[in-house]
Amino acid sequence: MNNLKKVLLVTGALFCLESGGWAETLKVQVVDAKTGGPVQATVSAIGALPRLESVRTDQEGVVVLDLSSLESVSAIVKTSTHGERCLGEEETKEGMVVVRMEPSLRVFGVVRDPSGNPLRKATVKLVYRDDPKCRIRFDRADEVTNERGEYVLRNVDMTKDLAVVVRHDLYAERTLTKGEILTAPEGPSSNTKEIDVDLVERP
Numbered sequence: 001m002n003n004l005k006k007v008l009l010v011t012g013a014l015f016c017l018e019s020g021g022w023a024e025t026l027k028v029q030v031v032d033a034k035t036g037g038p039v040q041a042t043v044s045a046i047g048a049l050p051r052l053e054s055v056r057t058d059q060e061g062v063v064v065l066d067l068s069s070l071e072s073v074s075a076i077v078k079t080s081t082h083g084e085r086c087l088g089e090e091e092t093k094e095g096m097v098v099v100r101m102e103p104s105l106r107v108f109g110v111v112r113d114p115s116g117n118p119l120r121k122a123t124v125k126l127v128y129r130d131d132p133k134c135r136i137r138f139d140r141a142d143e144v145t146n147e148r149g150e151y152v153l154r155n156v157d158m159t160k161d162l163a164v165v166v167r168h169d170l171y172a173e174r175t176l177t178k179g180e181i182l183t184a185p186e187g188p189s190s191n192t193k194e195i196d197v198d199l200v201e202r203p
Helices: 178-183
Strands: 007-010 013-016 024-032 042-046 052-056 062-067 074-078 084-087 096-101 105-112 123-128 150-156 162-168 171-177 192-194
Touching (some): 024 042, 024 074, 042 062, 052 062, 074 096, 084 096, 105 162, 123 150
Parallel strands (some): 024 096
Antiparallel strands (some): 074 084, 105 150, 123 162, 162 171
16 A cells, blocks of 8 residues: 555544645635735634634735644734734635735824814724624724824724724713714825814713
8 A cells, every 4th residue: 555545543533644634724815905916914813722823924915824624713814004804714614715905094183172272192992893703803002192182093994894982081082983984084195084083071
């Protein structure tokens, strides 16, 4: 019998040597949805066993993750230019996924008090609605306005259901909806939005 055809009996389970033994691979390619060009990303995957594997894509936007199995594998694709995307078990089970992602936005502006003065130390939080496919979560730190009341939110993924929440200890909370962000004036480039926020006194 050819050596490549031999099988080993290990604790009652058969493992074929020519099939690669224990490991399976998940190949993910991340591309821009409009241009088809590669997008640099970090892909993190977790399977049935609680073991996290993270790999950076190559120049072609491709990453190959070595996993113990493709059973119950979920993944998250994180970029600095195209937001993030969660991959559920149905997407990863074939071992090959092409992820097409839209460019993200940079949202910036000034937070002001009721008198129109720039407001220092207001928190500006980007909130995404939970995706049930996301078994992996990485919290994002709140932005805090500077001495001039300025804030910047980078890598805002407009393909998601989201809101921006602005808070200050002295004033009423303000929430910006996705619609308000989409209809806000463009900044210096097409992937930027400028939104000033005026807070009011608490009721």
